[in-house]
Amino acid sequence: MIKIKKIALLGNPNVGKSTIFNALTGMHQHTGNWTGKTVETAKGYFFCNNNNKYEITDLPGTYSLYSHSRDEEVATDYIVNQKPDLTVIVADATNLERNFYLVFQALELTKNILLCITLTDEAKRKGIEINTQIIAETLGIPVISVCGRKKKTIIELKKSIDSFSYSVTEEKGELTAKKAWQAVLESEKLYEKCVKITNENYNKKDRKTDSILTSKLFGFPVMLAFTALIFYITLKGANYPSKLLSDFFNSATDEIRFFFEYFKLPEAIVNMLVDGVYKTLTWVIAVMLPPMAIFFPLFTLMEDLGYLPRIAFNLDNCFKKCGSCGKQALTMCMGLGCNAVGVTGTRIISSERERLIAILTNTFVPCNGRFPTLIALIAMFFTVNMKEPLKSIASSLLLLGVIVFGIVLTFLISALLSKTLLKGKSSSFILELPPYRRPQIGKIIIRSVLDRTLFVLGRAVAVAAPAGLIIWLLANISIGNASLLKHITDFMNPFGKLIGMDGVILTAFILGFPANEIVIPVMLMAYLATGSITEYNSLFELKNILTANGWTTLTAVCTMIFSLAHFPCSTTLLTVKKETKSIFWSFISFVLPTLTGIIICFIIATVWRIFV
Amino acid sequence: MENIKPLSKTVKNEISYVKKLCASEDELRRFFDLGIIKNTKIETLMKSPSGDPTAYFIRGAVMALRREDAEKILVKGDD
Incomplete structure (x- = not known):
């Protein structure tokens, strides 16, 4: 009998989770995905060489597991209550620090995590060097770089999912304010250790574009x-x-x-x-x-x-x-x-x-x-x-x-x-202005x-x-x-x-x-x-x-x-x-x-x- | 402490460091989401053409905050 393993796909909004999801499952998920943001969880399946079957769930993009917005609740709820066998966290290589924050939070909930760093090609172009070895050692979880557009890297991702040493998740405590605070500090430390920016002005072009597209005059x-x-x-x-x-x-x-x-x-x-x-x-x-x-x-x-x-x-x-x-x-x-x-x-x-x-x-x-x-x-x-x-x-x-x-x-x-x-009255509002991407x-x-x-x-x-x-x-x-x-x-x-x-x-x-x-x-x-x-x-x-x-x-x-x-x-x-x-x-x-x-x-x- | 002021009072290209957060628990959570804690470096970027919100560079990401929210973040010019 084949045992189906449950996998959750977690990550910040806009990191290309759906690209990974589609590449893994061969599906073309499109429902509610018009903003480049998954608003509904999508489910798909894939097999690996030795007939292991995996059920993968694409969770809505979220910055943290600590806050109380609708998306975050869906994601937290899934990880805490559905207890997936493995949580794959998709992180954007061009913005690792904030992405780490989610990883540290998730580590408070489960140890079965695989970190998948995407958009590495984009990061390279911007002069951001990432040492995945240090990340893996510090976090104690496997880390893999993928590029959603390349078939080869997806096969590697499948292999790492397949060879992951699954352990039974122990009951973990809730996320507290203190832990959330610590996650930020730890992300900062890790980021300083593993990322080297060779081009200090890597986002200059974006700033320049922004200063035109959002200027008072234009x-x-x-x-x-x-x-x-x-x-x-x-x-x-x-x-x-x-x-x-x-x-x-x-x-x-x-x-x-x-x-x-x-x-x-x-x-x-x-x-x-x-x-x-x-x-x-x-x-x-x-x-x-x-x-x-x-x-x-x-x-x-x-x-x-x-x-x-x-x-x-x-x-x-x-x-x-x-x-x-x-x-x-x-x-x-x-x-x-x-x-x-x-x-x-x-x-x-x-x-x-x-x-x-x-x-x-x-x-x-x-x-x-x-x-x-x-x-x-x-x-x-x-x-x-x-x-x-x-x-x-x-x-x-x-x-x-x-x-x-x-x-x-x-x-x-x-x-x-x-x-x-x-x-x-209008409540508080936080909006990310993501980097411009080459379409x-x-x-x-x-x-x-x-x-x-x-x-x-x-x-x-x-x-x-x-x-x-x-x-x-x-x-x-x-x-x-x-x-x-x-x-x-x-x-x-x-x-x-x-x-x-x-x-x-x-x-x-x-x-x-x-x-x-x-x-x-x-x-x-x-x-x-x-x-x-x-x-x-x-x-x-x-x-x-x-x-x-x-x-x-x-x-x-x-x-x-x-x-x-x-x-x-x-x-x-x-x-x-x-x-x-x-x-x-x-x-x-x-x-x-x-x-x-x-x-x-x-x-x-x-x-x-x-x-x- | 001297020179402490709300983030909303900073000007374009100014770099400042978070010293205090005057926010409710719910808002605090939201600030944590963005990685805003004590001593976080924030660079003020452009204002929206309609005057509000303002974009800030925080931990590698560009985030737009409304004036009401930025007022709750007290910053200082140097670390």
């Missing part, structure tokens, strides 16, 4: 410029492939129809499948895939470079004034990719009150699923008559404006929450395309197909002299008009509850009343359809704002429920943005009608 402009540039590249780059895809799907329509007819399916069913399912599905793919495939790698690149913590650093004061945490800037950035991920990411915020604020306001940042709606509306109503390259520049700046508006809303609502439902372009592309793009697209597609079917049915089943869809939109119309939109738009948002990507296709279907998305070849034609149905600039503005501020999608809502474990807060997360959107749209519509 800090904010650079941040905005970066974001605008990402949008510009995304918009410009996605244009052509999107067109290509939609042309391809359109031209394939007849073949698809022919294919179904070949099987002698009744005409109604063929229409339902082609006009309902196929067209909604392909619309979502054509509109979403290219921008995502460009946006996600760029976003991952920013993340890998280490720029995101600088954004949090720049914005923290604003968050403090709103009574929330600067790390909310990070979850906000994650929300740009996907709000559900942003909500999960709020676990990095240790104060429960501030965490709830971050959860409740996350939907004010438009996620990737809402970009297509925003981009299409901007292109149709604001930049339609411009020429390239002005058009792309203006579009990206407008999109940036929409997002800045969303961020302002985040601040306002956070402040409102701190004064009402979640009364309280691994290949890995970025693989990770962002496979883990993010396909994941998000897959979800959208899974929703779009049945949604297309439902919408088709609603549009084609008649009661009295009008279709069900018409009844619904007529019912919503007065209220829609009141807040600057119309019944169709509201219905589209409601039907878009499972996935915001389908909002525009639903609108088109309803307007055209043919029960299917027509083939349109340009945004110009699309605009004609909308204006023929009473759209004005006001409608576009209100729709964009409502797209920013309305109930979160079903996945996000479920995530909120999971994270808060409270129906009340899930309900608030639904109502709060919706009310905000309705109020803002109402004010804008009223003012507009008076003055314009």
